[in-house]
Amino acid sequence: MTLFLQSIREASVDGRMQNVLYRQDQFEKLHRILVQHGEHIQKTMVKDGTHTDTEAKIEYFFALRSLKEYYETLDSDKALHQEYAISRGEDSPAQAEPIGIVYVAITEHTVFYSTIAAICAALAAGNCVVIQVRVDNHYIYRRLKMPTESELFGEVSTLIRQLLADKSLDRDVIAVVVDRPSKADLGPNHIRVFQNPLKTQESLDFNHEITSPSGCVIAIVDRTADLDSAAQALVAARFSFGGTSPYAPDIILVNEFVKRPFLAAVTNAMVSFLEDRRFDSRIPERTKPQDDSLDLVAALGQAELFEVTFREFNVIQNRNSSRRLLVHGVRSLDDAIDLANGNRKLIASYIFADLVSAKYLTQFITTHVSFVNQIPLELLIGPAAPQQIGFDRSLRYPISLFSQRCPAFVTSMPFNDLLQHTMQGQGAEISHALMEISKALKPSKPRPNGGGVGFFEQGILIGLALFGIPILVSVGFLGTKGAQYVSRLL
Structure with a gap:
């Protein structure tokens, strides 16, 4: 020693x-x-x-x-x-x-x-x-x-x-x-x-x-999100405290339908947030990315906003630079889930969407923790939470x-006396207990007859509405014309 x-x-x-x-x-x-x-x-x-x-x-x-x-x-x-x-x-x-x-x-x-x-x-x-x-x-x-x-x-x-x-x-x-x-x-x-x-x-x-834990942090911005609020939260998370937080977002997956207005919202948020802010002078000067898959959208001092233009660019596999915010377009919620889960090392995800879409995303994205329509300030301070x-x-x-x-016990388990009697050759009690425990299992509360309308059910109902209503209208129209034709014959 x-x-x-x-x-x-x-x-x-x-x-x-x-x-x-x-x-x-x-x-x-x-x-x-x-x-x-x-x-x-x-x-x-x-x-x-x-x-x-x-x-x-x-x-x-x-x-x-x-x-x-x-x-x-x-x-x-x-x-x-x-x-x-x-x-x-x-x-x-x-x-x-x-x-x-x-x-x-x-x-x-x-x-x-x-x-x-x-x-x-x-x-x-x-x-x-x-x-x-x-x-x-x-x-x-x-x-x-x-x-x-x-x-x-x-x-x-x-x-x-x-x-x-x-x-x-x-x-x-x-x-x-x-x-x-x-x-x-x-x-x-x-x-x-x-x-x-x-x-x-x-x-x-x-x-x-x-x-x-080591791994990436992903943000998902759906078309149902409040774009300005999402942009402000993500800019603050990326660039606060020197931009070195382990919970700073590495990449933002945004629905293609709202990507242009979202990039504009992020640019405005960067201007207002970073105007009077300074970064560690030891961070190297900005250099043009070597990969052509990144397009520079905006730059303010040492802070940069990039759009990922080619899907094959493997940006989700690596931790991001402390002075870059990357935005990647996605076609749907399922597309975002596939991209996010392709990483397999997410330590956090930020979901900006309505609550129904957010529920779907948090249910199927594999991550250590998810936050919906928020990025807590205290999360950005300190080390990442233990992975254990x-x-x-x-x-x-x-x-x-x-x-x-190191628990200590002085009372005996409920069936201790029963087992002791059984071990001593008194088997009547265990026979009765076996009869009771062999009865069919039943839930403590009756099960509901049907489930609620979930994400997939909503899709089915919408599909029926889009394709079923025209058919019913056509059948009704034909039925009316047919009745008129028969009445003329009579």
Whole structure:
């Protein structure tokens, strides 16, 4: 066992963070530090180069809100009541214990929120936490002189390291490192969280890793959508917070019938949204796409709007550049579904359509999460939600992710006595139970005689109306003429 992170391992073994009151104390101190330095934190985000003043304020707000939400999960009375459940003769099925140490490799996107959310999730579950800040490769490869700490790690990461070094916080509970620690450094009881998607060859142990999913984000704009609202939401999602959010849309599939007015709406939205906005100066200058399948529709600074002109252009297979918005025409909802599912790696989809069409799209598109006629602002802040669990709208990292269930039971199962009697040779009761359980199954509520009118049923009814009505009119007309002819003969 190495000496590196020895104090963290010892605090984990001691179970220091398992005491709910101690956890609450650490949360209160961390909150006090972040509030005290709030203005400096926001200015540092702007100085890092990817945030406007408003975006810095928003990210700071969501970080504090995340801290508060995790803090509110700590209930000392409930924890004490659960601890003594067995002594009262009660089961404790929800009993859990912390894993020990949570190691988190922080993403480059919205570093402040990503770091605070991960720390709070780990602490709320009763763990010690090790944070690895990322080195800014721009300064390593482009600067000849020895970089300063803020140049090497970024302004925000440097500030976080300074804040977490506050003497009021337990230095044996939270550690900030630069290099990835080994298994020996973290000890036997740990879990690793990678906020950026991992390449397969980088993976160490899938049983002890939490990873953000890799893949694309698709938006679908149907002819029934409010085009202006959709354009504004998609432009904001693509270009907010430096355009680096994992939930920024990579490509928009729009119905051909409304593609021209939608492109105009997107252009107007870009003008109003990006007029006073700046991007990270480290993003390279705009260059003409190498593939002729992209037509430039509009450009504002380093932000570009492209139309995909050839269907065979494989744009849905790759993550998009942070400064491009791609639009691809589709012929129908089914066409959009086929294109979307051809990717097989969608981490999110945004559906802009009436509710009937939206239901159809969300039902048949394979994706980690779907949003209908909205793109939540908080979604654009922080890393992508872990792929190992279902998407949680409230907490980016559910506390259960960093704890392990260890339920305890004192009561017996309902059929335990019956089985015990049967094993002892008393078979009368099991015979009666078998008769009861062999009865035909029936639903608890009677089934309805028929289903509602769904998407396909609507199509059938429309088809009948289009083709059936002319036939009925023709038959009626012929019937009238035939009656007149017979009456003349008579």
